[in-house]
Amino acid sequence: MSDGQQGKSPQDSAIETTYLVMPSQANPQGTAFGGAIVAWIDMAAAMAAQRHCGREVVTAAIDSIIFKEPIRIGDQVMLKASVNYVGRTSMEVGVQVTRQDPYGGNSVVATSAHLTFVALDENKRPVPVLPIVPRTDAERKRYENAKIRVKARKEMIEKFRQ
Numbered sequence: 001m002s003d004g005q006q007g008k009s010p011q012d013s014a015i016e017t018t019y020l021v022m023p024s025q026a027n028p029q030g031t032a033f034g035g036a037i038v039a040w041i042d043m044a045a046a047m048a049a050q051r052h053c054g055r056e057v058v059t060a061a062i063d064s065i066i067f068k069e070p071i072r073i074g075d076q077v078m079l080k081a082s083v084n085y086v087g088r089t090s091m092e093v094g095v096q097v098t099r100q101d102p103y104g105g106n107s108v109v110a111t112s113a114h115l116t117f118v119a120l121d122e123n124k125r126p127v128p129v130l131p132i133v134p135r136t137d138a139e140r141k142r143y144e145n146a147k148i149r150v151k152a153r154k155e156m157i158e159k160f161r162q
């Protein structure tokens with residue numbers, strides 16, 4: 001459970017959602033269109049970010065996305081999204097996409113992504129968010145890894161602003 005204003009754990013705002021891949025979401029090879037997967041990822045991640053901060057959020061960046069395995073028409077696709085790390089107004093959300101053959105039960109991680117969301121106030125300006133309080137070993141590891149990525153991204157943004 002959350003500690004109110006002290007912060008929330010990643011589990012407090014985590015999202016799990018499932019889709020069935022339909023022909024309209026596939027390319028001529030019968031595998032899922034990457035853009036459809038990205039839309040699902042963005043939506044799941046945005047919901048986790050909204051739950052964390054209790055505010056309107058915008059996608060500031062899709063920082064990384066790796067398509068490791070193809071996803072096929074008829075596959076069930078499970079998305080797990082959770083907040084890895086927060087800055088002042090931004091949140092890094094990690095999304096893991098698992099593909100499952102509904103008949104054979106074979107389940108593999110097909111795609112993973114990191115996205116940055118920014119919380120907005122009533123005037124659509126960035127607003128501070130609650131701290132994130134990792135509680136499990138896995139959450140602490142994701143937090144530490146995200147901290148390194150966020151630092152590297154900020155340095156890169158600064159470099160290109162000059």
Ligand SMILES: CC(C)(COP(=O)(O)OP(=O)(O)OC[C@H]1O[C@@H](n2cnc3c(N)ncnc32)[C@H](O)[C@@H]1OP(=O)(O)O)[C@@H](O)C(=O)NCCC(=O)NCCS
Nearest residue numbers: 058059060061086087088089090091116118126153154157
């Ligand atoms: C995201 C947005 C609100 C940031 O506004 P801004 O004036 O640059 O705000 P700031 O410079 O104060 O940055 C706010 C936070 O966003 C982070 N940020 C800004 N641009 C970023 C980027 N490209 N990647 C990652 N983080 C970014 C900053 O590091 C800062 O984080 P912090 O408060 O945790 O330290 C603004 O760029 C925007 O509205 N973009 C359009 C969003 C949108 O329409 N998304 C839908 C996609 S089509």
